[in-house]
Amino acid sequence: MPQEFRLILKNIDQSGFTNDLACYLRHGGYVALKQALDLQPKSLPDGKVQTGPEQIREEVKASGLRGRGGAGFSAGLKWSFVDRRSGKPIYLICNADESEPGTFKDRQILHKDPHQLIEGMVISCYANDVKLAYIYVRGEFPEGARILKRALEEARANGYLGKNILGSGFDLDIFIHRGAGAYICGEETGLIESLEGKRAYPRIKPPYFPAILGLYMCPTIVNNVETLCHVRHVITMGASAYAKLGTPNNTGTRIVSLSGHVKRPGYYEIEVGKVTLGELIHAPNFGGGLREGRSLKAIIPGGSSSKIFRAGEIFKLKRKGADGLVTNVDVDLLDIPYDFDSLQAAGSMSGSSAIIVMDDSTDMVKALANLSEFYAHESCGQCTPCREGSLWMSKALHRMTHGGARKQDADYLHKTATNIQGRTICAFGEACAWPVISFVNKFRDEFEARGVEDEVRAASQTGGGVPPI
Amino acid sequence: MSDPREFSSAVQPMVNPLASSPQFHVSAELEAEVQELISHYPEKRSAVLMVLHEVQERFGFISQESVMWISGKLDLQPINVLELVTFYPMFRQQPVGKYQVKICRTLSCALGGAYELHEHVCNRLGLDAHAHGIQTSKDKMFSVEFVECLASCGTAPAMMVNEDFQEGVTTQNADLMIHECRKKGN
Amino acid sequence: MSTAVKLEAKSVAAPVEMMTVNVNGRSVSVPKLMPDHNGKPVPTTMLQACQVAGVEVPHYCYHPKLPIAGNCRMCLVEFGLPMMGADRKPILNEDGSPKIAKQVLPYDPSQPRGAIACATPISPGMEIYADSIATQQMREGVLESLLINHPLDCPICDQAGECKLQEYSVEHGQATSRFVEEKVHKPKRVDLGPRIVLDDERCILCSRCVRFTRDIVGDDALGFVNRGSYNTLTHFPGKPFDNNYTLNTVDLCPVGALTSKDFRFQMRVWFLKETKSVCTSCATGCNILMGSREGKIHRYEPRQNDAVNSCWMCDEGRLNYKWIGREDRLKTVMIRRGNAPQVVGKWPIALAEISARLNAAIPGSVAIIGSSRQTTEELWLLAKIAKKLGAKTDTKVREGEADKLLVNADRNPNSTGARLTGFLTEKAGNNIRAIVEGLKVGSIKTLLVFGEDITTLGISSALLDTVDCLIVSEILPNATTAKANYLLPGCAHAEKRGTLINIKGRVQKFMKAVEQPGEARPEWEFLNELAANIAGHHRFVSIEGLFNAMAQDIQPLNGLTWSSLGDQGVTIAI
16 A cells, blocks of 8 residues: 655654754754755866755756646756856745645645755755845745744754854845735746735746846746755755655655545645555545545646546556556556656646545536636736636636526637637646636536526526527 | 717726725834844845735734835835735735634635635624625624635635634634634724 | 947947848848847847838737837747757758747647747747737737727727727727626726826726836836736826826827827827927927827827937927917018007018118127027028128027936027027027117117017017017017017918927928918028028028028038938937
């Protein structure tokens, strides 16, 4: 039976583990930081000398660590894009604006093990020559912000932060910046604008790639909470040992947020790709299956913006046989390994690794109406297609869930969503379009049946004729 | 009415969405806090969200007068601040109740009964469960708002009462909460 | 002169690096770098490359003189890039040409991955499909979105006829709307400031006005409130949008959201005749278009001239046109003999008598007060007359505060012309005192005044009564015209042609927009006659001939001709 693998969550929820510095130190805290700061310049075979920070960057790249925020982009590669010759300061921002519906993993770290994050951040800042960093905490985490603030003060008072960290000569300060209820701040350039004191309008790329023109038009790294915590473990374990966790190209562990119609919703840390979707939902040590008498209807596998799966779907996925040959094999939805690449190959994504499970009691039109209302509320309103389209879809779905559905609404919604995806400044366009496109594609029967039902009822009420719109 | 010029040329002023608070007064303590926040950033403007939080914490909402003060402190134009107060929904544009109840309405919580919870709380406080936006009870004790994902989807439905976070909230829990708050009173 | 030569040499020394891209199936060579909104060379964008290729890409938020926002998405285009092999070398077709990959969405290859032409730099071998079906579909989608919440009140909208929403809907839109939901409602007829009215339902949130007032004017007065589809353009309530450039936002607004209180509901724009002209409210000489109909001027709009005013003009200059159509304009020649009242006269009689009087005048007994609002040609003719008569000359100094953008401290539009033509032999204002003295002691017996009320210059009405002969050319009545022995009705610049030379030496011509009232005549015409009668000057029949002769006479203008000035003028060394 697949098991949890607690790397980031190792201490979290253990009895006696508290979120103060003393406890963290008792559990081996800040050892990785010492290790990182102690790295001596290393001579390479080609005669070049690699500094400590360069070695850390190489390790992170070699670990295969992929961003845990949503896009799953290689963390090492992201760092390698940073413009180190601009002469401008380099900033690092920890994205703790956890807002993707279904996701509640970063909250655990912030609340229960803040020093782990701080240690990961200090190492990452040291590796990237960052002297000033911010933690962008979502506004709805006032308690998390308070805990972090206290942890930062502790770290500062004990030489893990501030001037001359642990006698290394490295200076760094980290401040907390609180958001105020805007999902779009999770988008890194929107986050940067917000940190600059503006409306969180994502920036056009090109030219405003954060690694070159980020915060205050300086090179900037934005990493998710969990990603930064992993950096600490990459240093402790070494890249090669870390890369042995998980599966090739999907290394390490991931915290999965499991919610919806399962018996045991919660957060579970797994080796990436070592546990299947089905196991996460049904295994007694994970979701524990659906509620009594219910059957699975749908799964949103990676946060609300990922495309929905319908129970019973079969996917063609590439599998390496014993002979080493790659072949396409049929894989049942529940047998998809929970990792970055497999979910993408199945047409969705692992996103923020948040699984929302829906059983057969779920009204799919209503469920989509709920999500569309979220996206209409959260669109920043900068780009035309998303600004107008997100509310349009939400209004249409509101109508459909209030007795006014039409047969053609499935196509109506689908076309509206298609006009948004890929045509906006940031990925919010996809985020608001994908649920609509995938719900309609996978559950077209339900959407059309709703239309037929309402039109028939309307016709009978008006005594025949064309139903009013 | 027949001549479009007659009715359409009457211009009207833009209404300020923020309530006025003529008695707005800044304490030395808030001044000091704002100076501290400004010192966290290379550019003053960055401090504006944090300053808005501090102001709201003390005054309950962001008034026209506080926007003038904040923009002065941060060398901004008042419109720069108004743009933020109306973009970030956590900032209040009007005075609200002593206890602000935020109930998460997004999918996982909805699947877990958030709509039923919201309706229950609204009914208990004499509010309209189907109205949009934040509503305040007649006694100014409670404000109720259906908000987007509070990131506690595993313990649906989730709710916040001021800064206090509550998970797996049943209607009984909600009744208890209302009772406790009333007991504490003003 | 030397500076100009140097600049030219420099541009010759640096050859422009070019790049080849393909626009709509046609190879075009475009500069690798082209100017951004500040004029700074930056990597050429797809939109600029299309412009070089003569292909228009529709857009709303993009404006060549504003920082790029990229938010309207109207300029999305389908494009292709050369395919690269694993060896990082281009993959070739059988015929040896590079294989091009049309860019598609990675998660949905049936859909194009469009790029916003306004902000996407070109790269070698790029193919831009500005008119492909996929591009058209993206445009249709954006237009559909823009229209769903739009009030569609075109019949009563001032922008009708010059509205980009209308134009693009005709070119790229669909005839029917799929939208069956309720529209979003927003504030209407908002009093944004003393000169601007805002209709938020018409606003397409392109942010041009916000960027203009923030980044060009430096008055960060406009912004958006609320979020998403409810985004609403506003000022801070109670703080009026009131800088000297607000009306430019009306020009910039691609739709009818921002309208000018002055122009609102005055005239449908398609009835307006547009005449190229120059603003006369200060020495900057902003290029303008005069919009007129049936002899009445309805508005000024800035006309792009990067050497002078970019695309802008100040509100003060823009609204300074109403005097042209005033009822009390001087329309007839008036003659007053002795202490008798002024009576209506005739041009030939007046000009003959004036010529005779001036020819008979003792050298030094005539003074001329001209105006730096006059055209260069008029000032040159006056200078000739002054020289012949040995007359002392001067003009009225007009000074105000300069700003950082366009307004010059010198509020006269042609001080440079007054100097270069030789009309002014000294600094403006220096001779006035001597002229006043001459009038007082009686050494000056004849006074010519052009376009100024000299009672504002320390010459009292009582003193004017003592002058033997007061010859005045004016447009509107004033205390000086009341005393004139010969009153010659002149023309506003909108009613004639001529040139002005701005503070930086830009020689600019302006054209005639409307007819002059009554018997008023362009000053150059009758000055031409007087100069011929008095100084034996050539009699010019056209403004072209007059300008060309003047250009030969005045060294800094040498080589210029009326036609060589073009629409944008020429900068001379001054």
